[in-house]
Amino acid sequence: MKNKxxxxxxxxxxxxxxxxxxINVRDDKNITANIGDDSFCFKSGKNNICITKDxxxxxxxxxxxxxxxxxxxxxxxxxxxxxxxxxxxxxxxxIFIGLGFPPKTSEIFVxxxxxxxxxxxxxxxxxxxxxxxxxxxxxxxxxxxxxIGKQEIIKRNGANEGDLIGxxxxxxxxxxxxxxxxxxxxxxxxxxxxxxxxxxxxxPKARLKEAWKISxxxxxxxxxxxxxxxxxxxxxxxSKKGAEINMNKIPISSNLKKVFEExxxxxxxxxxGAEDYELVFTVPNLKAKLLKxxxxxxxxxxxxxxxxxxxxxxxxxxxxxKYFGYKHL
Amino acid sequence: MKNKxxxxxxxxxxxxxxxxxxINVRDDKNITANIGDDSFCFKSGKNNICITKDxxxxxxxxxxxxxxxxxxxxxxxxxxxxxxxxxxxxxxxxIFIGLGFPPKTSEIFVxxxxxxxxxxxxxxxxxxxxxxxxxxxxxxxxxxxxxIGKQEIIKRNGANEGDLIGxxxxxxxxxxxxxxxxxxxxxxxxxxxxxxxxxxxxxPKARLKEAWKISxxxxxxxxxxxxxxxxxxxxxxxSKKGAEINMNKIPISSNLKKVFEExxxxxxxxxxGAEDYELVFTVPNLKAKLLKxxxxxxxxxxxxxxxxxxxxxxxxxxxxxKYFGYKHL
Numbered sequence: 203m204k205n206k207x208x209x210x211x212x213x214x215x216x217x218x219x220x221x222x223x224x225i226n227v228r229d230d231k232n233i234t235a236n237i238g239d240d241s242f243c244f245k246s247g248k249n250n251i252c253i254t255k256d257x258x259x260x261x262x263x264x265x266x267x268x269x270x271x272x273x274x275x276x277x278x279x280x281x282x283x284x285x286x287x288x289x290x291x292x293x294x295x296x297i298f299i300g301l302g303f304p305p306k307t308s309e310i311f312v313x314x315x316x317x318x319x320x321x322x323x324x325x326x327x328x329x330x331x332x333x334x335x336x337x338x339x340x341x342x343x344x345x346x347x348x349x350i351g352k353q354e355i356i357k358r359n360g361a362n363e364g365d366l367i368g369x370x371x372x373x374x375x376x377x378x379x380x381x382x383x384x385x386x387x388x389x390x391x392x393x394x395x396x397x398x399x400x401x402x403x404x405x406p407k408a409r410l411k412e413a414w415k416i417s418x419x420x421x422x423x424x425x426x427x428x429x430x431x432x433x434x435x436x437x438x439x440x441s442k443k444g445a446e447i448n449m450n451k452i453p454i455s456s457n458l459k460k461v462f463e464e465x466x467x468x469x470x471x472x473x474x475g476a477e478d479y480e481l482v483f484t485v486p487n488l489k490a491k492l493l494k495x496x497x498x499x500x501x502x503x504x505x506x507x508x509x510x511x512x513x514x515x516x517x518x519x520x521x522x523x524k525y526f527g528y529k530h531l
Numbered sequence: 532m533k534n535k536x537x538x539x540x541x542x543x544x545x546x547x548x549x550x551x552x553x554i555n556v557r558d559d560k561n562i563t564a565n566i567g568d569d570s571f572c573f574k575s576g577k578n579n580i581c582i583t584k585d586x587x588x589x590x591x592x593x594x595x596x597x598x599x600x601x602x603x604x605x606x607x608x609x610x611x612x613x614x615x616x617x618x619x620x621x622x623x624x625x626i627f628i629g630l631g632f633p634p635k636t637s638e639i640f641v642x643x644x645x646x647x648x649x650x651x652x653x654x655x656x657x658x659x660x661x662x663x664x665x666x667x668x669x670x671x672x673x674x675x676x677x678x679i680g681k682q683e684i685i686k687r688n689g690a691n692e693g694d695l696i697g698x699x700x701x702x703x704x705x706x707x708x709x710x711x712x713x714x715x716x717x718x719x720x721x722x723x724x725x726x727x728x729x730x731x732x733x734x735p736k737a738r739l740k741e742a743w744k745i746s747x748x749x750x751x752x753x754x755x756x757x758x759x760x761x762x763x764x765x766x767x768x769x770s771k772k773g774a775e776i777n778m779n780k781i782p783i784s785s786n787l788k789k790v791f792e793e794x795x796x797x798x799x800x801x802x803x804g805a806e807d808y809e810l811v812f813t814v815p816n817l818k819a820k821l822l823k824x825x826x827x828x829x830x831x832x833x834x835x836x837x838x839x840x841x842x843x844x845x846x847x848x849x850x851x852x853k854y855f856g857y858k859h860l
Contacts, residue, residue, distance in 0.1 A: 207635050230624075230658060242660040244625065246679065247576020255675060257629045259665045295559075296573065300586045300673055306536050329559060331571040336588045339668040344629055346584060346675045350575065 235357055238440075240288035240424055243355050252292050252349040254285035260340035268383045271311045273404045274343070275318020281427065282347040283326055283408035284479045288425040290356035290417030292349040294410070296331040297323060299345055302338030315343075326410065356423040356483075361441035365421050365484035365506040370409045371499045372455040373430050374468055377475015379403030382461075395457040406479040413481060415496050423483040431473040431523065433482035434504070435512055441484075444509030449516040453501040469516075473523065564686055567769075569617035569753055572684050581621050581678040583614035589669035597712045600640045602733045603672070604647020610756065611676040612655055612737035613808045617754040619685035619746035621678040623739070625660040626652060628674055631667030644672075655739065685752040685812075690770035694750050694813040696833040699738045699826060701784040702759050703797055706804015708732030711790075724786040735808040742810060744825050752812045760802040760852065762811035763833070764841055770813075773838030778845040782830040798845075802852065 234250055235243035241252040258264060258278055269277070279297065286294045299319060303312065323330055328347070336342075379399035382392065392400065409425075417423065422441055426433045430452065438445045454468045462468055484506055485493055494500045514521045563579055564572035570581040587593060587607055598606070608626065615623045628648060632641065652659055657676070665671075708728035711721065721729065738754075746752065751770055755762045759781065767774045783797045791797055813835055814822055823829045843850045 207637050233658070233660075237659075237661045242625065242627070246578045246580060249575045251575060251580060253625070253627065253660070253675075253677065255627045255629055255661060255663060257631070257663050257665050257673060259631060259667050262666045296571065296582070298571070298582065298584045298675065300584055302586070302588060302671065308536050329562070330566075331562075331582070332566045332584060334584060334586050336586050337591050338588050338671065342631065342667065342671060344586065344673045346582075346627065348582065 235289065235355055239357055240285045241292075241349070243289060248352055250289075250292065250351050250353075250355050252286055252289050252351070252355065253346065254282050254349075255344070255346045256282050256285070257345075258343040260342070265383075266341070268388050269404045271314035272318040272321075275315040275320075276322045277318075277404065277406055278343045278345050279319060279322035279326075279328070279347075280406050280408045281479065282345045283322075283328075283410055284406070284425045284427065286347060286349040287408050287410040287413040288423055288481065289349070290351070290420070290423060291353040291414050292351035292355065294326050294328050294347055294349045296348040297328050297345060298331055298347075299333035299343070301333065301335045301344070302340070302342030303335065304339055304341065305337060307341065353418065356417050356420050357440075358422050358424050358436050359440040359442075360420075361422040361437050361443050361484040361506045362486070363443060363506055363508045364487055366487055366490045366502045367434060367437070367445060367447070367504040367506065368483050368485055368490070368493065368500050368502050369426070369430070369453065370412050370481045370497060371478075372453040372458070373426065373473075373478050373480065374458050374471030374475050375399050375402035375455050376406065376477035376479075377403075377429070377471040378458050378462060380477070381471070381475075395460040398455075398457040399461060403477060406477060408479060409481045412497050416483070416485075416493050419489040419493060420483045420485055423481060426478045426480045426482050427476065429474045429476040430478070430482065437482065437484055438506065438512050441506070442510070444507045445504050445512045446507060447504035447512065447514045449514055449521065451501060451503045453503075564618065564684055568686055569614045570621075570678070572618060577681055579618075579621065579680050579682075579684050581615055581618050581680070581684065582675065583611050583678075584673070584675045585611050585614070586674075587672040589671070594712075595670070597717050598733045600643035601647040601650075604644040604649075605651045606647075606733065606735055607672045607674050608648060608651035608655075608657070608676075609735050609737045610808065611674045612651075612657075612739055613735070613754045613756065615676060615678040616737050616739040616742035617752055617810065618678070619680070619749070619752060620682040620743050621680035621684065623655050623657050623676055623678045625677040626657050626674060627660055627676075628662035628672070630662065630664045630673070631669070631671030632664065633668055633670065634666060636670065682747065685746050685749050686769075687751050687753050687765050688769040688771075689749075690751040690766050690772050690813040690835045691815070692772060692835055692837045693816055694835040695816055695819045695831045696763060696766070696774060696776070696835065697812050697814055697819070697822065697829050697831050698755070698759070698782065699741050699810045700828045701782040701787070702755065702802075702807050702809065703787050703800030703804050704728050704731035704784050705735065705806035705808075706732075706758070706800040707787050707791060709804075709806070710800070724789040727784075727786040728790060732806060735806065737808060738810045741826050745812070745814075745822050748818045748822060749812045749814055752810060755807045755809045755811050756805065758803045758805040759807070759811065766811065766813055767835065767841050770835070771839070773836050774833050774841045775836060776833035776841065776843045778843055778850065780830060780832045
């Protein structure tokens, strides 16, 4: 047997090994959303119980130098609330926080990290239900969040031909923010627009209330944690459909435009920058105006069609877009 | 503000900081077992949903040299099933496995680890519902297990005066096993009795069916992952009672007696060795015989009383027992 080490297989190869050989899909009629959706959900009585789990590792997902511990605590909760929001009308309720700390971690750091957890949990009325602390070489934050809802969940696979593809706000800021941090570090004298981008990277907000407002009208829904390109692909593929995206309609913040003037750069951040944590959804054309009334920040960036590919257009011309992602391992 | 690093505070100090300042206990009538029990449980319709979470870190909780990857995978699941068993008649259903791997980890290791996860999940009919893989310096296994049951859960705080304290099998083997590994490593030529002890350390089995059989008769219940001494203390303290333990009644395996001949050593392993994963419970005296019929391996080691201390007796004489624990950080 050939024994590669996993750095040569890469994260996606590894996930394939695991999915193909080891995921034991059972015939369980209570499961309403399975592995591969934003949360795993099952029915208990009239409730949908949704669970999401995320693990952040120092120097892989964050750098202590670039985000303060309170922000880090807040962000760890927000990104999980975002995965719950991506299931529709679900209320985040109980959270478990597993932590790994190097022994040299300061008490102040731990205190401020917990302040961040606490503030964000209180904001969403989430109960900190448990957790564990272990010794590790790098800081690890492993969060499991449980949400409960009485409505039907909105999955990634319900988009229909003719549905519009909508997003809840601008894209690209968070990716531009981390790019600035990579370039100049945290101590550089940033201007106001640049500080805005960095703040969008460090202080994400889950679109929970927005999800509650619009979910009953949606045919499919996900979040954009891995970038708009990935999200659109997921909704089209999981629904066994295709899509046309009008890149001129992708909303870009005025701050991103100020800092990176070139259109192409802005769109690259929007499509591949990741960590914007906006919702990406499909909605029947007839309901599109109503949604925009409910949430004025919504933009429609394209249409679902019956093909099996996602095509991108800019100023009316088709663009060849290639996935430009981030390799974890 | 004095800024200690957390190695000086210790794990219990750290947990105190966190519990006192940051756990946000809410008035949520659906919560049926809170932080501090073996699992966190809440009501959803007629169901009790129980969640347990455990994080294992290489060189802190296991050594790759001493346990093979398939055993490690199995053990990671068993210890969580054990926390679900400790709530009574709850069926483990959905599991989430978060993993951290150093990039140099071999594909064979990952494959065998997953085989272990898969085999144990299949044994209990648990669905692997999701997870994530991150890069880390040491191997990390973070498991979240969700169980569902229709019966009342059995907590740690229901023991009454006069109840007998029971255990489901022998104590001390797992602790003796790890002691052997510390002394001689894995490649040493162990005799049969020694191999048994090491196997009890590396291949624990959760007492799930046992919990299902007896739970309706119990007044309190926990597992013995941290050693019998800790478990008895928990049941007495949480129930606001005391206890008398007859150390002569603590069941010790014939293999442990063979390898460590001194009574005192055997009892030390039993009380403080940890990782036996047996159930420790209290039951009204009248039901004690019935339980022993249902599970012949059960032993009764003591009685709950109205004092607020746990006293230990050996050959009729009181023994002064001091907690001799393991410092994580």
